[in-house]
Amino acid sequence: MQQAVRIAPSILSADFARLGEEVRAVDEAGADWIHIDVMDGHFVPNITIGPDIVRALRPHSDLPFDVHLMISPADAYLAAFAEAGSDILTVHAEAGAHLHRTVQHIKALGKKAGVALNPGTPAQAVQPLLGELDLVLVMTVNPGFGGQSFIAGQIDKIKELRARIDASGRAIDLEVDGGINNRHAAQAIAAGADVLVAGSATFSGGDYGDNIAALRGAPRAAASGG
Ligand code: DX5
Ligand code: ZN
Numbered sequence: 001m002q003q004a005v006r007i008a009p010s011i012l013s014a015d016f017a018r019l020g021e022e023v024r025a026v027d028e029a030g031a032d033w034i035h036i037d038v039m040d041g042h043f044v045p046n047i048t049i050g051p052d053i054v055r056a057l058r059p060h061s062d063l064p065f066d067v068h069l070m071i072s073p074a075d076a077y078l079a080a081f082a083e084a085g086s087d088i089l090t091v092h093a094e095a096g097a098h099l100h101r102t103v104q105h106i107k108a109l110g111k112k113a114g115v116a117l118n119p120g121t122p123a124q125a126v127q128p129l130l131g132e133l134d135l136v137l138v139m140t141v142n143p144g145f146g147g148q149s150f151i152a153g154q155i156d157k158i159k160e161l162r163a164r165i166d167a168s169g170r171a172i173d174l175e176v177d178g179g180i181n182n183r184h185a186a187q188a189i190a191a192g193a194d195v196l197v198a199g200s201a202t203f204s205g206g207d208y209g210d211n212i213a214a215l216r217g218a219p220r221a222a223a224s225g226g
Pocket of ligand 2: 197
């Protein structure tokens with residue numbers, strides 16, 4: 001069943017020189033999760049954040065740290081990210097030959113396990129794992145950079161995964177990541193998503209609280225009556 005919509009600002013679009021402050025700011029602005037994009041310059045053509053930064057950010061918020069690992073191989077780094085304070089560890093289906101083993105590893109570390117699908121990977125790739133997953137992440141851009149354009153063709157995949165998750169009978173979060181603005185947020189929610197990652201839409205200008213509320217589809221002024 002689709003759950004209440006949660007907004008996960010991607011700190012990839014935050015000011016890296018003030019990362020702790022930025023995490024506190026989106027926490028206070030109404031974010032539900034903090035989305036942390038980890039890139040290795042190998043699985044994706046960019047290098048970003050390692051476990052030491054996750055550890056350094058941990059005291060700045062009590063919100064769940066939603067750690068998106070765009071790294072290959074991932075297994076050797078799972079323990080470090082778990083110990084650094086991650087709550088959810090999401091690996092890519094395309095990043096290794098032994099996805100089920102990787103998911104078991106994450107669960108054994110006591111963390112929630114997610115699997116991300118690149119735009120070219122079909123929904124059925126996660127079917128054999130639905131009995132064990134806590135989250136499925138649909139990439140609506142090719143991973144590697146913030147600020148890219150939403151790939152509308154992925155909406156059908158979100159719908160298909162909504163149906164597969166509902167058929168599983170399990171409470172699996174369906175997260176969408178990449179190019180989310182207010183319009184695409186509404187489309188993704190209508191298709192069945194219940195967690196929206198938003199980098200540029202959260203951090204590019206304006207008030208973070210207003211930006212987050214608008215993504216939810218409930219502008220803050222209207223919700224508060226003032
Ligand atoms: C892309 C990352 C995304 C990205 C989202 O590889 O996984 O989380 O930061 O940024 P926007 O919302 O700007 O597309
Ligand atoms: Zn991400």
